[in-house]
Amino acid sequence: MLRVFALLLLSLSFSLAQLRVVTTYPWIGDIFREVGRDRITLHVIAKPTEDFHFVVPRPTHIAKLRSADLLVINGASLEIGFLPPLLQQSNNPKVQPGRQGFLDLSQFVELIEKPERVSREMGDVHPEGNPHYFLDPHNIPSLASAIVERMCLLDSPNCTYYRSNFEDFQRRWKARLKEWDAGFLQLKGLKVVQYHKTYDYLFRRYGIETVGTLEPLPGIPPTPKHLERLKKEAENKGVKFIVLEAFRKGDRNSQNFANQLGIKVVVLPQDVGIENARDIFSLFDEILRRLSV
Amino acid sequence: MRNTLLILGIFSLSFAQENLQELRRQLEEQRRLIRELEKKIETLEKSQQAKPEVKETTRPSPADRSLQLRSKFEDRLKAYQVSPFKQTAFLPDISFILDFSAVGRNRKDEEYKELKIPRLWHRHDDEHGHGLLNERRGFNLNYGELYLYAPVDPYFDLYATIPFSEDGAKVEEAYAVTRGLPGGFQLKVGKFRSSFGRLNAQHPHAWDFAHQPLPNKVFLGDDGLVEKGIGINWLAPTPFYLLLGAEVLQGENEQSFGYKGFEIEDPNTHNTFKVEDKPVPNLYLGYVKTSFDLGNLSLLAGLSYAQGKHRHAHDDHGLDAKTKLYGLDLTARYQIDSVRYIALQGEYMFRDQDGTEYEFENGGLEQKGVNKKQSGFYAQLVGRFHKQWRAGLRYELINKNDVKVGGNKVSTPDNLPAYYAMIEYSPTEFSRIRLQVGENRAFYENGKRKPVKEVILQFNFAIGAHGAHPF
Structure with a gap:
């Protein structure tokens, strides 16, 4: 044995x-x-x-x-x-x-x-x-x-x-x-609200503006007071999307917030292996595709 | 002559050119600096917008003239002081954990203090440190715990846990662990919480309820099995988790292990009887833990065994016995999504104690053989249903309490349950507010059951550099 x-x-x-x-x-x-x-x-x-x-x-x-x-x-x-x-x-x-x-x-x-x-x-x-x-x-x-x-x-x-x-x-x-650069540069000036500062590196590179985050502070879930203030700012600036990481998909706060503003929640893969991001190439393909609608 | 002039001219011209370039470079540098400053101002403005409540950090100058002068002098002194041997970069991780509670209980403190669990537990004089949590009605400062961690050198890590009570402190844990033993081995020396079972190795602030369950309380004590000694574990090179460990410990647990001898005295004749100290180390312990994942379900199971002598005396009677303690633990945690989970955890302990009881009776010393077979378990279900909210239920039961003295069965209650429910709100990982309600039906006084009903509102805060907890 x-x-x-x-x-x-x-x-x-x-x-x-x-x-x-x-x-x-x-x-x-x-x-x-x-x-x-x-x-x-x-x-x-x-x-x-x-x-x-x-x-x-x-x-x-x-x-x-x-x-x-x-x-x-x-x-x-x-x-x-x-x-x-x-x-x-x-x-x-x-x-x-x-x-x-x-x-x-x-x-x-x-x-x-x-x-x-x-x-x-x-x-x-x-x-x-x-x-x-x-x-x-x-x-x-x-x-x-x-x-x-x-x-x-x-x-x-x-x-x-x-x-x-x-x-x-x-x-x-x-x-x-080269393809991504060309694609993302089309989005220059796009205004979004993120849940968390997950996509800051990407958005900064291509001139996509993050008007605010649903989290009042990193890691702290959204509060009504903060969302109220953010709503005004988002309305003034003409935010087009709420950007949500795929692991937060279905988050009610983001959906309610988007509904109030009459805009869409865009779920983006935040890593490989989720939401059609089969590998690290398709990860960026998918982000670009979903933001380009 | 003309040539020299020409050369000189060219030289000066090129020099001017260089100067110009230098100027341009400097200008560029200035511009860059300004841009950076602008950026800084912008971020500062932003951070101020985000938190307008940030207080002015400059100290107001003291009104007293001499104080003013002194502080000025001190500032200057500071500026001149050079610290060539400064070691602040080597400061260990330091954290402090505060546990505070408000307790409502159906028993007065005086009455609560006298309660016993027959043949299993009675109150020991309190020491500093964790001890009994939520002891009094009203507000309790359970502990303020100082935690230190740092690598000693490339070969050892050092951990220390020093809980403070209101009156003093105690070194609960201070131990070193090897960092680089080959072959999957790890050695631990010092004073540490034993790896017996599941809950015992966890610090109170990592518990899911305000206090520990009955089997841990009666078999391992209110502070848990925390001992001086040596521990070794070996992680098997298997694709699943398999950990084998052994510990050799001093054996000074108030509930199950004790090497110190005792002397008892007949209150009438003042005759005494003495039992010597047992040889140390007195406690030997082994465990196996294994874990598997089935999709989103993680299973962790463990088997533990401890054996040692137990010498223990009270007033005019004493016990000299050998204790065998068996433990079985199982944890199943199902992760619903990235935040929500549900976890089932249970532990079973069985204690087999065999020895002699000494007692002065009718002027003479009586020696009787004692055999105790006692066991209990707890089972808890805890779920996180929101990032900041958790809730749970726990059932605890001492299901076996067989005691034989001199071959005769002593009548002891053996159905001793307790049950609790809790809900907690954690704004972040560093703060937690927990409401726990429940009833403990294991307490007795003078042979009568005295159920203890409790409501506990517990606050727990952690500051500083505190490491993440294991699974």
């Missing part, structure tokens, strides 16, 4: 000679799918249906982290509510912060909306700035490049394979980037 168990363990630990990757969010996983393809094993912690701030720290993720060679995170405190206890319980020194097996992608982009000072009276603000940086398609190539560099460091025999996949990815991305 004991021997069978030991054999099982051995087979489990040796059958996976591939680079074992854990990512916190699906979009990071999708970049890995592009560059690592069949030479890696991948586990993604958050589901696209989960609020990216409040992912459930299920113990099954601990089991995946235990054997991981590389953990790649969004960073900028987005994972602070669920990742630290998972990491602490993972008993895996390789993926602890500061080690080679830990990669924080927020280090490779310039974050916006960095507050001068932070206090919890300001709601759920991140001292590092707005963490939803990946929703600017221009940020993706440098993030993918950072990922490939780290993969090469950890798995040098497959480095040329990863690099050539990356070149291929980058070529396709740049081609699509």
